[in-house]
Amino acid sequence: MRDVSVLGIGSTAFGRHAGTPIEALAATAAAQALEDAGVERRELGALYLGNFVSGPLNGQEVLAGMVADRLGLPNIPCTKVEGACASGGIAFRHAMLAIASGQCDAALVVGAETMTHASNAEVTAALNCAMDNRSDGASGLTFPGLFGMAWRLHAARYGTTRRQVSAVVRKNKANGLRNPLAQMGAELTDEVIEQSQMICDPLQLYDCCPVSDGAAALVLVARDRAKGSGRPAVDVLASAQTRGAARIAGHADLCSFEATVSAARRAYEMAGIAPGDVDLVELHDCFSIAEVVDSEDLGLIPRGQGAAWAAEGRTAVGGDIPINPSGGLLAKGHPVGATGVSQIYEAVLQLRGQHPNQVKDAEIALTHNLGGTGVVCTVSVLRRGDAA
Amino acid sequence: MRDVSVLGIGSTAFGRHAGTPIEALAATAAAQALEDAGVERRELGALYLGNFVSGPLNGQEVLAGMVADRLGLPNIPCTKVEGACASGGIAFRHAMLAIASGQCDAALVVGAETMTHASNAEVTAALNCAMDNRSDGASGLTFPGLFGMAWRLHAARYGTTRRQVSAVVRKNKANGLRNPLAQMGAELTDEVIEQSQMICDPLQLYDCCPVSDGAAALVLVARDRAKGSGRPAVDVLASAQTRGAARIAGHADLCSFEATVSAARRAYEMAGIAPGDVDLVELHDCFSIAEVVDSEDLGLIPRGQGAAWAAEGRTAVGGDIPINPSGGLLAKGHPVGATGVSQIYEAVLQLRGQHPNQVKDAEIALTHNLGGTGVVCTVSVLRRGDAA
Numbered sequence: 001m002r003d004v005s006v007l008g009i010g011s012t013a014f015g016r017h018a019g020t021p022i023e024a025l026a027a028t029a030a031a032q033a034l035e036d037a038g039v040e041r042r043e044l045g046a047l048y049l050g051n052f053v054s055g056p057l058n059g060q061e062v063l064a065g066m067v068a069d070r071l072g073l074p075n076i077p078c079t080k081v082e083g084a085c086a087s088g089g090i091a092f093r094h095a096m097l098a099i100a101s102g103q104c105d106a107a108l109v110v111g112a113e114t115m116t117h118a119s120n121a122e123v124t125a126a127l128n129c130a131m132d133n134r135s136d137g138a139s140g141l142t143f144p145g146l147f148g149m150a151w152r153l154h155a156a157r158y159g160t161t162r163r164q165v166s167a168v169v170r171k172n173k174a175n176g177l178r179n180p181l182a183q184m185g186a187e188l189t190d191e192v193i194e195q196s197q198m199i200c201d202p203l204q205l206y207d208c209c210p211v212s213d214g215a216a217a218l219v220l221v222a223r224d225r226a227k228g229s230g231r232p233a234v235d236v237l238a239s240a241q242t243r244g245a246a247r248i249a250g251h252a253d254l255c256s257f258e259a260t261v262s263a264a265r266r267a268y269e270m271a272g273i274a275p276g277d278v279d280l281v282e283l284h285d286c287f288s289i290a291e292v293v294d295s296e297d298l299g300l301i302p303r304g305q306g307a308a309w310a311a312e313g314r315t316a317v318g319g320d321i322p323i324n325p326s327g328g329l330l331a332k333g334h335p336v337g338a339t340g341v342s343q344i345y346e347a348v349l350q351l352r353g354q355h356p357n358q359v360k361d362a363e364i365a366l367t368h369n370l371g372g373t374g375v376v377c378t379v380s381v382l383r384r385g386d387a388a
Numbered sequence: 389m390r391d392v393s394v395l396g397i398g399s400t401a402f403g404r405h406a407g408t409p410i411e412a413l414a415a416t417a418a419a420q421a422l423e424d425a426g427v428e429r430r431e432l433g434a435l436y437l438g439n440f441v442s443g444p445l446n447g448q449e450v451l452a453g454m455v456a457d458r459l460g461l462p463n464i465p466c467t468k469v470e471g472a473c474a475s476g477g478i479a480f481r482h483a484m485l486a487i488a489s490g491q492c493d494a495a496l497v498v499g500a501e502t503m504t505h506a507s508n509a510e511v512t513a514a515l516n517c518a519m520d521n522r523s524d525g526a527s528g529l530t531f532p533g534l535f536g537m538a539w540r541l542h543a544a545r546y547g548t549t550r551r552q553v554s555a556v557v558r559k560n561k562a563n564g565l566r567n568p569l570a571q572m573g574a575e576l577t578d579e580v581i582e583q584s585q586m587i588c589d590p591l592q593l594y595d596c597c598p599v600s601d602g603a604a605a606l607v608l609v610a611r612d613r614a615k616g617s618g619r620p621a622v623d624v625l626a627s628a629q630t631r632g633a634a635r636i637a638g639h640a641d642l643c644s645f646e647a648t649v650s651a652a653r654r655a656y657e658m659a660g661i662a663p664g665d666v667d668l669v670e671l672h673d674c675f676s677i678a679e680v681v682d683s684e685d686l687g688l689i690p691r692g693q694g695a696a697w698a699a700e701g702r703t704a705v706g707g708d709i710p711i712n713p714s715g716g717l718l719a720k721g722h723p724v725g726a727t728g729v730s731q732i733y734e735a736v737l738q739l740r741g742q743h744p745n746q747v748k749d750a751e752i753a754l755t756h757n758l759g760g761t762g763v764v765c766t767v768s769v770l771r772r773g774d775a776a
Binding site: 001053055056059061069078084090097103126128129131132241246247258376 | 440450457467482489513638646
């Protein structure tokens with residue numbers, strides 16, 4: 001297997017893009033990434049596109065081919081992959097594998113979703129496509145319901161408080177204010193968070209990521225190709241994809257997702273690093289409590305202390321382990337299929353030293369993308385390249 | 389890249405499976421394929437699942453992980469791929485690549501779709517997700533409309549007659565009668581075909597494939613693993629995936645799909661064979677005229693003579709080039725995401741000499757899976773293995 005680097009990145013702002021077709025958002029991000037990489041379209045050997053619910057919400061599939069057509073790409077394999085909220089991370093991994101295995105020297109990764117044009121009921125129904133609808137869905141479960149249960153258990157077991165979890169929200173919303181692509185950055189007080197609308201007890205409004213439109217894109221190349229480019233490359237050290245139980249009754253513990261634990265273990269092993277080597281993390285904070293659980297599952301924070309670390313400022317930029325300096329899903333937004341690609345976009349900016357909310361001397365970044373009720377997960381590890 | 393073989397196959401009957409969840413159909417076919425291959429679940433290193441419209445029609449995504457969970461597979465990467473009607477062929481190619489590139493020694497391919505529970509309007513809307521809905525869809529195009537235009541052009545240019553095209557229908561429906569998995573085998577006369585309901589002039593009822601439920605599955609292994617198995621293996625000589633124009637205005641000619649032409653060219657080159665070496669073909673006859681166009685695009689029949697060859701019996705089992713001995717989409721059925729996998733299932737049975745409608749001494753088979761309005765295509769070439 002050959003070494004792979006990220007040479008170009010692109011992203012639309014996340015938020016409302018009403019009236020802009022999903023394929024146009026995707027093509028905008030992709031064209032940016034190609035320009036940023038200085039890679040010609042004819043060099044590309046594959047396109048992987050992550051998307052989750054364009055079928056139900058837009059009545060539009062075959063997006064990989066449509067985006068390629070719009071971009072004027074050559075006649076290359078163009079593939080949509082889907083794994084609910086982890087679709088973007090899966091797309092990244094497949095482009096990496098296409099280059100690592102020698103199928104091609106350059107590949108395009110795109111993640112895209114449009115959701116804000118749909119009603120709340122339509123969005124909820126579409127998101128519920130990510131769970132087993134003959135068991136969990138039929139019992140009335142929603143994703144806020146799942147993470148509400150995780151919070152209750154975390155609180156009962158570890159003594160995690162509402163005020164501690166508010167620190168996660170405050171941090172990510174504040175980080176989002178520094179990210180020009182973020183949909184909902186804000187300077188919030190604990191009081192505002194804790195007086196916001198109850199969504200699914202104990203999750204309140206600001207504990208939940210918004211409904212978003214957006215797209216992100218990456219150009220990956222063989223590392224040798226990156227070296228000759230004179231551009232700041234970022235090395236891909238690992239990309240792991242795992243599976244977990246498909247129904248919540250299959251999880252041994254609602255305070256942990258086995259797919260995250262195993263993906264992290266594999267990614268650390270592939271990358272030859274330990275959790276302590278990670279300088280910053282972009283992880284799947286679809287809800288505030290998800291960040292707490294994820295950070296523990298990834299081995300970055302001791303079990304049960306995720307919220308306490310946030311409250312102590314240890315997960316802020318400048319802290320022990322900066323988590324979601326981009327604002328994360330809570331503040332940057334969560335256009336589902338785009339999220340996993342966007343996380344890598346943000347990590348690459350950090351490793352280039354170009355991020356608007358820069359982690360000082362960042363050398364190694366980890367990204368974490370979780371799908372469904374923990375049924376699929378990707379974890380990737382990136383390192384600042386020599387040319388940077 | 390390592391050589392890859394198909395060691396196990398499974399398929400449900402195609403037709404109506406009302407009340408059976410899509411993941412149950414998929415798991416049934418997959419369990420058959422594993423049993424047939426004599427491969428243990430723990431040997432598998434990847435699952436690729438082809439599906440098109442489970443989101444819109446079932447409200448159910450993350451099928452790859454759900455099927456893996458139901459089958460009790462180990463913690464392996466499980467990925468849904470989508471390319472409209474070519475989703476199954478894409479899944480096959482990715483499993484092949486996973487083994488060829490050394491990522492794993494065995495992989496599972498599943499294709500699945502359920503459609504018959506939905507209304508005609510819902511099915512038409514779901515199928516239209518495969519076209520560009522801001523141009524073609526907005527202009528009122530449907531897939532019968534596209535292939536109706538292709539027929540008119542073929543007739544005007546080459547003199548193709550209704551009676552010649554009826555021969556395609558008669559052949560495939562008769563082939564379907566010999567296939568116990570086929571949804572709609574029948575012994576039809578030209579008169580019955582030509583007096584059937586007009587669907588989209590000149591396409592009549594029997595020119596159109598039915599709406600179907602079904603699943604098919606394959607177990608792929610490294611060829612070395614197959615050799616030691618004592619089971620009849622089939623070698624994968626090629627699997628090519630290409631793209632074409634995303635809108636019909638982008639096609640230079642409605643009597644030809646560039647994605648098919650280029651996929652065939654690549655597949656022949658990879659396999660080191662010429663069209664004349666092919667002993668049988670399973671191709672994408674979503675409509676009778678599609679078989680005519682496809683057979684010409686694949687280089688199997690001279691341009692313009694596809695229907696004439698059918699009328700002369702040259703595409704029947706025992707003819708110059710047997711096309712769709714399974715009954716094809718017209719008679720076996722077209723559960724969209726399953727079709728590309730099912731074609732390989734049928735080809736493998738032929739190359740093992742076990743097909744209920746056997747082509748004598750079949751050594752090389754070609755499969756062709758076309759998506760959308762020609763936006764994506766896969767062509768694969770299989771060869772009888774030494775152990776068979």
